[in-house]
Amino acid sequence: MTKNVKIIIEYDGTDFVGWQRQPNGRSVQGEIEDALRQIFSEKINVVGSGRTDSGVHARGQAANFFIPSSADVNDLLRSLNGLIFDDIVIHDVQVVEEKFSARYSAKEREYRYFITQMQTALERRYCWHVGYQLDIAKMNDAASKLIGSHDFQTFCRAEAATEHYLSSVFDARWDVESTGKLFFTIRANRFLHGMVRLIVGTLVDVGRGFTSVEEFEKIFHSHDVRNTGQSAPAHGLFLERVVY
Amino acid sequence: MTKNVKIIIEYDGTDFVGWQRQPNGRSVQGEIEDALRQIFSEKINVVGSGRTDSGVHARGQAANFFIPSSADVNDLLRSLNGLIFDDIVIHDVQVVEEKFSARYSAKEREYRYFITQMQTALERRYCWHVGYQLDIAKMNDAASKLIGSHDFQTFCRAEAATEHYLSSVFDARWDVESTGKLFFTIRANRFLHGMVRLIVGTLVDVGRGFTSVEEFEKIFHSHDVRNTGQSAPAHGLFLERVVY
Numbered sequence: 150m151t152k153n154v155k156i157i158i159e160y161d162g163t164d165f166v167g168w169q170r171q172p173n174g175r176s177v178q179g180e181i182e183d184a185l186r187q188i189f190s191e192k193i194n195v196v197g198s199g200r201t202d203s204g205v206h207a208r209g210q211a212a213n214f215f216i217p218s219s220a221d222v223n224d225l226l227r228s229l230n231g232l233i234f235d236d237i238v239i240h241d242v243q244v245v246e247e248k249f250s251a252r253y254s255a256k257e258r259e260y261r262y263f264i265t266q267m268q269t270a271l272e273r274r275y276c277w278h279v280g281y282q283l284d285i286a287k288m289n290d291a292a293s294k295l296i297g298s299h300d301f302q303t304f305c306r307a308e309a310a311t312e313h314y315l316s317s318v319f320d321a322r323w324d325v326e327s328t329g330k331l332f333f334t335i336r337a338n339r340f341l342h343g344m345v346r347l348i349v350g351t352l353v354d355v356g357r358g359f360t361s362v363e364e365f366e367k368i369f370h371s372h373d374v375r376n377t378g379q380s381a382p383a384h385g386l387f388l389e390r391v392v393y
Numbered sequence: 394m395t396k397n398v399k400i401i402i403e404y405d406g407t408d409f410v411g412w413q414r415q416p417n418g419r420s421v422q423g424e425i426e427d428a429l430r431q432i433f434s435e436k437i438n439v440v441g442s443g444r445t446d447s448g449v450h451a452r453g454q455a456a457n458f459f460i461p462s463s464a465d466v467n468d469l470l471r472s473l474n475g476l477i478f479d480d481i482v483i484h485d486v487q488v489v490e491e492k493f494s495a496r497y498s499a500k501e502r503e504y505r506y507f508i509t510q511m512q513t514a515l516e517r518r519y520c521w522h523v524g525y526q527l528d529i530a531k532m533n534d535a536a537s538k539l540i541g542s543h544d545f546q547t548f549c550r551a552e553a554a555t556e557h558y559l560s561s562v563f564d565a566r567w568d569v570e571s572t573g574k575l576f577f578t579i580r581a582n583r584f585l586h587g588m589v590r591l592i593v594g595t596l597v598d599v600g601r602g603f604t605s606v607e608e609f610e611k612i613f614h615s616h617d618v619r620n621t622g623q624s625a626p627a628h629g630l631f632l633e634r635v636v637y
Contacts (some may be wrong), residue, residue, distance in 0.1 A: 159514045206515060230512065238514040268474065270482040271402045271450060271519070 150217035153249055154225070156181075157241040158210040160261045163274050163384065164236060168210070177201075177237060181212070184232040188225070189216055198251045198258065198391040199340065204383030206275065209240075209259075209390035213251040249393075255328040257319065257392035258340060262333040262349045265386045276330060277349075277385035283325050283356030285331065291331070291355045291365040295348065301341050302372040304351075309342035314372075316341065323352075335387075349373065349381035395459035397493055398466060399426075400473075401485040402454040407518050407628065408480060411447045412454070421445075421481060425456070428476040430470070430540065433460055434532045442495045442502065442635040448627030450519065453484075453503075453634035489616040493637075501563065501636035503586055506577040508592045520574060521593075521629035527600030529567050529575065535599045535609040536565040536577070539592065545585055546616040548595075553586035558616075560585065567596075578633075593620065593625035 166174035168183065178195050185193040198211045199332070216222075226242045248254075263276035266283070278331065295318045302314035320336040333349055351368060354360040360368070360378070368376040402421065412420035414426065422439050424595060429437040441456045461468075472484045477483070507520035507575075510527070539562045546558035565579040577593055598604040604612070604622070612620040 161514045161517070172584075208515065235512075235517050236514050238512050251555070267484075268479075268482050270405045270480050271452065275477050275515070 151215035152218045152220065152222065153215055153245050153247050154212055154222060155211060155213045155241075155243050155245045155251065156229075156239050158207060158212060159240055160207050160210065160237045161236040161274070162204050162206040165203060165305075167205070167344060168197050168199075168201045168207075169194065169316070170205040177207075177210070178212075180233055180237055181229070184229050185214065185216075185233055186364055188228050189220065191217075196251050196275060198255045199388075201388055202343075202346075202383050203388045204339070205388065206384075207388040210388050211251045211255070211391040212392070213245065213249060213259065238289075241255060251391070253286060254393050257336055257338055257393050259334065259336045259387050259389040259392075260340070260345045261387045262335075262345060262381060263335075263387070264331040266329065266331070266351075272330075272382055275387075277382050279357075282356050283331070284358065285325065285356065287362060288323050288352045291352055291362045292348075294362075294366050294369060295321040295335075299369070300369075300372060301344060302371055303374060303377060304344045305341035305346040305374060306343035307374050314341060316344070321348075342378060346380040346383065347377045349385070351378040353381065354378040394462040396462045396464065396466065396491050397457055397459055397491050397545045398469070398481050399455060399457045399485075399487050399493060399495065402451060402456060403482045403484055404454065405480040406445065406448050406450040406519070409433070409447060411449070412441050412443075412445045421451075421454070422456075424477055424481055425473070425483075428473050429458065429460075431476055432472050433464065438444045439631065440495050441633075442499045445630075445632055446587075446590075446627050447632045450628075451632040454632050455495045455499070455615035455635040455637070457489065457493060495635070498637050499635050501580055501582055503578065503580045503633040503636075504584070504589045505631045505633050506579075506589060506595075506625060507631070508575040508577075510573065510575070516574075517586075518628055519631075522628050523597060523601075525601050527575070527597065528602065529569065529600065531606060532567050532600040535596055535606045536567060536592075538606075538613060539565040539579075540611050543613070544616060545588060547613055547618060547621060548588045548591040549563065549589035549618060551618050555585060555630050558585060559583070559589070567594075585622060589630055590624040591621045593629070594622040596622075597625065598622040 168177045169178040170176045193214050195214045229239045257332045265276045298317040300314045316337050316339045318337045412418045412421045414423040437458050439458045473483045508518045544558045545560045560583045562581045608633040
């Protein structure tokens with residue numbers, strides 16, 4: 150018999166090859182699985198809500214895994230944080246029903262992307278430095294076109310294998326922090342591979358005047374990733390939370 | 394003939410041995426001097442407003458140096474940032490009068506110290522994780538005793554050589570950010586070696602109930618560093634700005 154355990158994870162993606170375990174390099178999944186093996190002396194498979202690419206951060210990634218039903222869950226948070234290096238922090242551990250899957254039970258995911266217009270030493274690992282002026286009103290106008298249920302093939306990496314390209318976007322908007330830092334919030338039921346970074350890169354082209362809002366709409370409905378702007382760099386992207 | 398140039402510097406102290414050039418390891422002063430040598434093909438001595446220890450960050454360190462009067466200052470900001478690795482960013486370059494000294498002309502310096510009560514992966518390099526409950530009202534009560542002109546020998550590292558221990562503290566208070574992060578702001582005309590970190594360590598002892606406000610006052614006036622709490626770790630400390 151086993152218990153199904155759900156955890157919430159914060160990580161600094163800088164030094165990881167990404168969420169998913171890979172033959173070479175540190176992965177978030179791999180680090181957590183290695184810690185679980187030390188605690189339970191057996192191989193435990195950790196299922197994340199989704200993969201994040203190398204360099205992408207998370208404030209609220211969710212995952213689940215099964216542990217022996219005799220195991221004590223109370224000390225698991227502390228044990229995991231004690232074993233894992235400090236660029237991963239587990240913030241919550243709870244027993245959930247057996248059929249819960251961090252991947253398939255997720256109803257909504259929220260990502261944020263941070264842009265600084267002034268070069269910064271202290272935040273260089275956590276936002277994209279865009280030196281030119283950006284028209285936030287135009288970027289928000291274009292972003293609003295994404296809201297609703299659409300085919301997002303345009304914003305999916307060409308090599309990504311997926312059954313379909315449909316996604317329902319609940320929110321997509323730019324805000325400005327009091328420090329002047331910009332951030333893009335996007336909430337959707339499903340994200341395709343590379344979707345947020347391709348959207349951000351294309352919206353930045355709107356903001357700097359390279360692409361009009363009308364052109365952005367045409368690109369969006371072209372179903373062809375070759376029409377997008379550059380993919381925004383990984384280090385500005387944060388998986389904020391997963392809603393179940 | 395030379396021109397006196399003042400610069401404002403932001404740096405992530407994590408990977409530095411500190412501000413001051415040392416035989417081994419990267420220093421902020423050393424990196425800037427190396428870049429200036431590349432630009433002007435001569436050794437240029439950079440004077441900072443003061444030293445910061447290894448691991449201490451700066452948002453607004455100030456420094457000055459002399460360049461040939463024939464040199465063009467307009468491109469210096471860009472040239473310096475182009476040559477220096479991205480954990481140092483120069484934010485301002487201006488020609489100042491010959492007698493200006495970043496060290497001796499400074500009237501006031503402001504430091505901030507950040508504490509998080511929740512373990513964090515993303516901010517682990519920029520704040521001290523203090524797991525136990527802290528009584529902010531008591532910490533502020535104790536901090537208020539520091540304001541004014543006093544002898545701060547208690548909060549000076551024993552090995553530091555200095556003519557006298559007098560400092561005028563204009564402000565010393567704790568605030569709480571909306572995220573729950575605490576920060577201590579202290580402004581003074583002069584800081585002794587290790588002063589902010591010794592004060593913060595001792596105030597945290599007040600906050601957790603190890604030391605009463607009355608005991609804090611006694612420690613402050615004991616002129617003996619052996620009575621203080623632990624020195625708070627370097628990575629929570631930021632030199633915010635220098636006023637001239």
